[in-house]
Structure formats: structure tokens, C-alpha cells
Amino acid sequence: MGRRGPRLPELVLTDAERETLEGWARRPKTAQALALRARIVLACASGMSNMDVSRELRVSPPTVTKWRRRFVDDRLEGLSDEPRPGAPRTITDQQVEQVINKTLEEAPPHRDTHWSTRSMAEAVGMSQTAISRIWRAFDLKPHLVQTWKLSTDPEFVGKVRDVVGLYLDPPENALVLCVDEKSQMQAIDRTAPILPVMPTTPARMTRDYVRNGTTSLFAALDVATGTVISQHHRRHRHQEFLKFLKTIDNNTPADLDLHLICDNYATHKTPAVKKWLLRHPRFHVHFTPTSASWLNLVERFFAELTNRKLRRSAHRSVAALEADVRAWINDWNNDPTPFVWTKTTDEILESIANYCQRINDSAH
Structure with missing residues (x-):
């Protein structure tokens, strides 16, 4: 029992x-x-x-x-929250409610886009410290804004199921490769040397810089192992994409099918690319929905590259930038880290539906 x-x-x-x-x-x-x-x-x-x-x-x-x-x-x-030990409260519940209602429902004065602690304090006759405490207690952040974008692709559901299915249940005797280009990578050199980290002082670099040209990184992330096939090109056309497809062909076992997850960029769909794919039947291209780059795991690799290499580096030429990135990717491939997709299609669609409901509710 x-x-x-x-x-x-x-x-x-x-x-x-x-x-x-x-x-x-x-x-x-x-x-x-x-x-x-x-x-x-x-x-x-x-x-x-x-x-x-x-x-x-x-x-x-x-x-x-x-x-x-x-x-x-x-x-x-x-x-309501229980009173905490200490000095008696000097701000009443009515005053707290007034601050919250103004923050959520009223426009700030002087045609400002959002409330600040100073403008709210002036509006309700309280101190900036009190306003700050109330906002922290109710997790209100008027100074922040988040951007979002929903895909309007009429085949959104089908494409999500296709791509997520490859992540969660990859086909046998095949490789799943996430392919994309990180375009317009700038070779930037600071106008003064970067100062190293010191006790109590972070690394420091000048705000101004010199641009020394751009390059595009073509990358194919192997979902199973985390290894990356990469190639640099100075231009970003279908000709360069074809060259990269040939590189993928030459750097993968010939007896395996290749399932490529790509976005809807025009260079991926030109007649020349389609003809090449017809002549190479082991290539199967799966397109993500429009405005849904988050479905392509290679974007996660690009984020690692940006955070760990590009954001705080300096290069005097495009060639130096390309050599530096190649060396970083080689080190990555020596100890690759696969990115594991966990959400099912139904969970993704439910999350998007809940978000759309919140958007609709907030309009009333």
C-alpha cells in the first residue's frame, strides 16, 4: 500500500x-x-x-x-509577499501598485520611449532607489527590449519536422551536415595594442579600428561528431557555394549519403547548383523555413567562433584573418564538440503557439 x-x-x-x-x-x-x-x-x-x-x-x-x-x-x-525583518515599511502597497501600473500601462513623459528610475520617481513622488527596488522585486526592466521574428513560411511545419527529424533520428549510412556561410567577416586591426588582463583590470582595447577587408567562411558541421569542413572565399556567390559543395564531396566518405541542412539564401538554389546536385545523387538538401536560422546547428558553431576568436582579435589583413580562423577550426576538429538537439517538433510548435498567444493577449 x-x-x-x-x-x-x-x-x-x-x-x-x-x-x-x-x-x-x-x-x-x-x-x-x-x-x-x-x-x-x-x-x-x-x-x-x-x-x-x-x-x-x-x-x-x-x-x-x-x-x-x-x-x-x-x-x-x-x-502577497510576507514582510521582511527590519525597519517598518515606508512605502504602501498602493504606492507599489501605482508604480507597477504606470510602468506597464502608461507612456512615460516627454515622449520618451521608456520609463527610467528618474522619470518614474518624479511621476510618483518617490526616490529613484525605491523605484529600483520595486522594479527588481517584480522583475520589471523597462530599459531592455528583446527582438523576435516569426517565420511566415507556408511550409513551416513540414520543414521543421524534416530538419528536426534529421537531428533526432538521423538516417543510416549517411552524414547529416549543417551548411551555411558566415559572410562579411572583417579583418579589423585596432589603432593601438590590446592591453592584457591585470588584477582588478579587464583587458582593454581602443574603440576605433581600421578595416582591412572582408572574407566569407563556408562551413559544414557534422551533427554526429561536431567536426567542421570549412573554406574561405572572398566573394559570396553561387560559384563559391559550388566550390564548397565539391570540397564537401572530396572530404567525406564516398559510400555515404549526405543530407545537407541549408537556409534559403538565393545562391543555394541557382540553376547551376541544382544541375550539380542532380549529377551527385548522394547529396540531399533540406531547407530550413524562412526566418528560422535557429534551426541550423552550424549557427551555434558560428557563435562559438565569434565569442572565442573573432570578437577580441585583431588582424592586419584578410589573409591573416583567414589563417587565424583556419588554425582555430583545426584545433576545434582535434577535439570537436557536437551540439545535441533536444526539442521535438511538437515541443517547438507548442512553444511557438504559446508565444503567439502571449503576443495576442498583450494587444488587448
Whole structure:
């Protein structure tokens, strides 16, 4: 016989409490901590067990237990944070709510694009320190903005299933290669030597620099091993892409099929490229959806190259840049790190659907 847990406190809502909780949970601009607590209480009131609520809302069981008991003991007031030890509060809940509502719902003065601690302090008659503490407590960051872009490819779902299927269930007797170009890599030289790291002082470099030309890196990442086939070209046309396809052909076992994951750049689809692919039937090209470069794992390799080599290096010529990058890639291939794809297609589509729902809700 399984062990029985502690008896759950009975949780029954009045009509007024239910209406208030549903408003907190549904209102797009409610502080997310309070919205989550409201959803926990509503789920508990529907008769769900703590474990079921935990799985449904993706929170820990102790979190469910905490807010269930707090509500039973103190009702709606129990969902606010408990006072901390120290000096008595000088800012009331009404003042905090005013700051939050202004931050989320009102435009700042003077046609500014966003609130600052100074402008908010002037608007509500509080100190900048108080505004900063309130924003930190509710994880509000008016000074930050994140960019996003959703693919409008009519074949989005099919292409995602195709590419993710190659990652999670690669075909036998074949290599899966993520192929792309890192174009316009600049050979940049600083106008003064880079100063090394010292105790209490980070490395330092001048803001101004000299451009010494550009190059493009063509790369094919082997998903299984993490090794990279690479080639530099000064131009970025279909002729260069054809040369790189031939390089891939010469540097992979001839008895294996090659599944190439590429983006929709025009040079990948020219008549000359299509004719070459027809003459080499072991090449199978899979295109990612438009505006979905995140599906191509070679972008993750390019991020490593940028962060670990390009961002803090200096080169007096394109040839020096190319030699430096080749040496870095050779070291990478001596101890390659494969990037492991974990999300299924259904998880990706669910995540995008949830994000679209948030966008729609925020418009009301």
C-alpha cells in the first residue's frame, strides 16, 4: 500500500475571491509572480491534488503547498509577499501598485520611449532607489527590449519536422551536415595594442579600428561528431557555394549519403547548383523555413567562433584573418564538440503557439 501524504487543507472560494483570482491570472499586465499564485489557488480549488497542480503549472510541489496554505490562512492577502525583518515599511502597497501600473500601462513623459528610475520617481513622488527596488522585486526592466521574428513560411511545419527529424533520428549510412556561410567577416586591426588582463583590470582595447577587408567562411558541421569542413572565399556567390559543395564531396566518405541542412539564401538554389546536385545523387538538401536560422546547428558553431576568436582579435589583413580562423577550426576538429538537439517538433510548435498567444493577449 502506498504512503498517504498529509491531509490537504480544504480550499473553497467565494464568488468574489474567484472573480479576483481569475482577474489576476488572466490580466496580461499582472505581475507574473502574483498571476502564478492565483493560478495555483484556482487549480487547487478545482479539486486537483498538489502533485497534479505541480505538473500542470510546472512548479515544484513545495511551491504549491506554500501558496495553498497561505491562501487558506490569509485568503487573498496571503498571496502577497510576507514582510521582511527590519525597519517598518515606508512605502504602501498602493504606492507599489501605482508604480507597477504606470510602468506597464502608461507612456512615460516627454515622449520618451521608456520609463527610467528618474522619470518614474518624479511621476510618483518617490526616490529613484525605491523605484529600483520595486522594479527588481517584480522583475520589471523597462530599459531592455528583446527582438523576435516569426517565420511566415507556408511550409513551416513540414520543414521543421524534416530538419528536426534529421537531428533526432538521423538516417543510416549517411552524414547529416549543417551548411551555411558566415559572410562579411572583417579583418579589423585596432589603432593601438590590446592591453592584457591585470588584477582588478579587464583587458582593454581602443574603440576605433581600421578595416582591412572582408572574407566569407563556408562551413559544414557534422551533427554526429561536431567536426567542421570549412573554406574561405572572398566573394559570396553561387560559384563559391559550388566550390564548397565539391570540397564537401572530396572530404567525406564516398559510400555515404549526405543530407545537407541549408537556409534559403538565393545562391543555394541557382540553376547551376541544382544541375550539380542532380549529377551527385548522394547529396540531399533540406531547407530550413524562412526566418528560422535557429534551426541550423552550424549557427551555434558560428557563435562559438565569434565569442572565442573573432570578437577580441585583431588582424592586419584578410589573409591573416583567414589563417587565424583556419588554425582555430583545426584545433576545434582535434577535439570537436557536437551540439545535441533536444526539442521535438511538437515541443517547438507548442512553444511557438504559446508565444503567439502571449503576443495576442498583450494587444488587448
